[in-house]
Amino acid sequence: MSERTEQVGGTERSRGDRGQDDTDRRREGRGRTGQFGADRGGRAAADRTGARGGADRGGRFGADRAGARGGADRGARGGGGGQRDRDGRSPRAGRPAVDLPRQAAYEAIEAVHRDDAYANLVLPGILRDRRLHGRDAAFATELTYGTLRVRGTLDAILTAAAGRDVARIDPQPRDALRLGAYQLLYTRVPAHAAVSSTVDLVRSVAPGATGFANAVLREVAGKDVDTWLTELAPSAETDPIGHAALTYSHPQWIVRAFSEALGGDLGETTRLLIEDNQRPPVHLCVRPGRADAVEVADEVGGAPGAFSPYAVYLPGGAPGELAVLADGRAHVQDEGSQLVAAALTAAELDGTDERWLDLCAGPGGKAGLLGALAAQRGARLTAVEVAEHRANLVSQAVRGLPVTVLTADGRTVGRDPDLPEDTFDRVLVDAPCTGLGSLRRRPESRWRRQPSDLPALTRLQRELLGAALRAVRPGGVVAYVTCSPHVVETHVSVTEAARRSGVPVDFVDARPLLPAGMPGLGDGPTVQLWPHRHGTDAMFLAVLRRG
Numbered sequence: 001m002s003e004r005t006e007q008v009g010g011t012e013r014s015r016g017d018r019g020q021d022d023t024d025r026r027r028e029g030r031g032r033t034g035q036f037g038a039d040r041g042g043r044a045a046a047d048r049t050g051a052r053g054g055a056d057r058g059g060r061f062g063a064d065r066a067g068a069r070g071g072a073d074r075g076a077r078g079g080g081g082g083q084r085d086r087d088g089r090s091p092r093a094g095r096p097a098v099d100l101p102r103q104a105a106y107e108a109i110e111a112v113h114r115d116d117a118y119a120n121l122v123l124p125g126i127l128r129d130r131r132l133h134g135r136d137a138a139f140a141t142e143l144t145y146g147t148l149r150v151r152g153t154l155d156a157i158l159t160a161a162a163g164r165d166v167a168r169i170d171p172q173p174r175d176a177l178r179l180g181a182y183q184l185l186y187t188r189v190p191a192h193a194a195v196s197s198t199v200d201l202v203r204s205v206a207p208g209a210t211g212f213a214n215a216v217l218r219e220v221a222g223k224d225v226d227t228w229l230t231e232l233a234p235s236a237e238t239d240p241i242g243h244a245a246l247t248y249s250h251p252q253w254i255v256r257a258f259s260e261a262l263g264g265d266l267g268e269t270t271r272l273l274i275e276d277n278q279r280p281p282v283h284l285c286v287r288p289g290r291a292d293a294v295e296v297a298d299e300v301g302g303a304p305g306a307f308s309p310y311a312v313y314l315p316g317g318a319p320g321e322l323a324v325l326a327d328g329r330a331h332v333q334d335e336g337s338q339l340v341a342a343a344l345t346a347a348e349l350d351g352t353d354e355r356w357l358d359l360c361a362g363p364g365g366k367a368g369l370l371g372a373l374a375a376q377r378g379a380r381l382t383a384v385e386v387a388e389h390r391a392n393l394v395s396q397a398v399r400g401l402p403v404t405v406l407t408a409d410g411r412t413v414g415r416d417p418d419l420p421e422d423t424f425d426r427v428l429v430d431a432p433c434t435g436l437g438s439l440r441r442r443p444e445s446r447w448r449r450q451p452s453d454l455p456a457l458t459r460l461q462r463e464l465l466g467a468a469l470r471a472v473r474p475g476g477v478v479a480y481v482t483c484s485p486h487v488v489e490t491h492v493s494v495t496e497a498a499r500r501s502g503v504p505v506d507f508v509d510a511r512p513l514l515p516a517g518m519p520g521l522g523d524g525p526t527v528q529l530w531p532h533r534h535g536t537d538a539m540f541l542a543v544l545r546r547g
């Protein structure tokens with residue numbers, strides 16, 4: 001039975017999905033306590049690790065003892081007040097000080113690993129709580145994102161340096177070690193500062209592990225990252241996937257999937273992996289009918305996008321409190337997402353062009369653009385989202401636009417009176433997927449996703465596309481979109497869903513639906529965008545016309 005929507009206090013809400021909401025709330029850091037250094041359940045376990053670690057390491061490296069003493073000295077000398085500067089401070093006795101940016105980064109990394117939080121959602125709250133701005137906020141962000149992105153490589157190096165599998169180190173010292181190793185290997189932070197600040201951090205979260213941490217970090221600092229990789233990475237000749245995976249810090253199954261989607265071209269796969277490790281620029285989508293991208297680019301000191309007529313590239317990393325966002329002239333959205341949403345509206349139609357449907361709308365980025373285009377063309381969009389709190393985000397995103405938001409399961413087409421069959425002129429299925437196409441933006445996701453996620457996701461993708469093919473009228477068009485280039489989620493899902501639908505459909509060549517002159521779009525009829533080719537997320541687009 002379909003999950004019908006009901007009006008609660010003027011907001012559309014649905015029954016069900018409370019469990020998912022709770023999980024999402026945790027991941028987004030809502031309700032996060034944000035305590036740092038306060039007693040947590042892990043303290044005793046971390047102490048045990050520290051004792052074990054200290055004993056393991058103490059006898060093996062001469063430097064360990066000096067390092068451990070150094071840490072203890074700092075602790076004993078500390079009597080000064082409050083926080084000190086980033087790289088040289090002495091803590092108050094019995095309560096080691098850790099500089100705020102590193103503290104914030106540690107807290108975010110810990111939340112990601114302990115609570116399954118999303119770094120991009122949890123970090124802003126931590127920065128706010130700690131009143132970090134400007135360079136300190138940028139440093140905390142770089143440490144958080146960088147450490148999470150290259151976690152696989154850091155773990156391999158830490159395993160070698162510690163002489164034990166990193167999985168056997170307790171979570172708190174392990175995250176602190178990752179943060180310290182990242183600074184040592186991937187930043188220009190001086191080694192002594194990276195080591196001492198990390199030891200201070202470990203003393204704060206797992207006091208018994210300071211000697212162990214000190215010893216491991218000194219071992220890590222003994223070689224640069226290239227030397228470590230030469231020692232640890234499999235040979236590029238005999239195991240190119242394993243080599244690329246360790247060198248560019250991606251799980252092997254993802255490297256394999258990218259390579260397959262790129263036709264087995266390992267050179268291009270490598271360029272993609274390198275791009276995935278960069279911090280992407282923030283893109284704005286300037287809403288058609290409300291403002292012009294060139295004018296907004298001037299206003300925000302950015303640049304108009306290379307491809308989407310609505311895109312503006314922001315300078316710097318964060319949109320902050322831009323007027324253009326606050327007053328609804330634009331929203332934050334990757335240029336690739338803009339292109340695939342706009343492509344749906346560019347396909348030619350015979351007959352009516354009034355009823356548009358977005359079957360997977362939350363949090364509302366594409367619905368915002370489609371709603372603005374619908375307003376210009378006298379059409380109306382129905383935006384469907386199954387998760388209640390994401391449907392509320394859609395409602396906020398489409399305020400003032402001709403959009404009806406339904407909290408419902410998109411698969412209920414034909415059973416839900418608001419989602420009739422054979423009706424809509426244009427339908428978007430922006431399907432739930434692994435998100436492998438936006439690893440740049442979600443630094444932790446490459447380590448969280450598993451191949452075992454694929455069967456449930458692809459089943460859902462096929463069911464949603466099947467529902468879209470029932471919802472569209474004969475002659476109407478359906479755009480199937482994923483933010484993943486994995487062929488199982490793209491070509492296989494589309495062809496399977498089309499085959500099983502029982503509805504006559506033809507592929508429309510999607511390339512002419514994108515701006516003229518866009519390079520690297522392949523042979524059609526589907527389109528795969530790429531970070532390293534187009535500077536966008538790796539969005540996949542297939543357009544189907546119902547016969």
Ligand SMILES: C[S@@+](CC[C@H](N)C(=O)[O-])C[C@H]1O[C@@H](n2cnc3c(N)ncnc32)[C@H](O)[C@@H]1O
Nearest residue numbers: 360361362363364365366385386409410430432
């Ligand atoms: C890739 S996201 C969509 C992103 C969105 N189009 C945008 O541009 O902001 C997929 C969305 O589909 C929703 N979803 C998952 N299963 C669904 C279902 N059966 N019916 C409707 N929405 C569903 C998810 O909650 C998620 O919000």
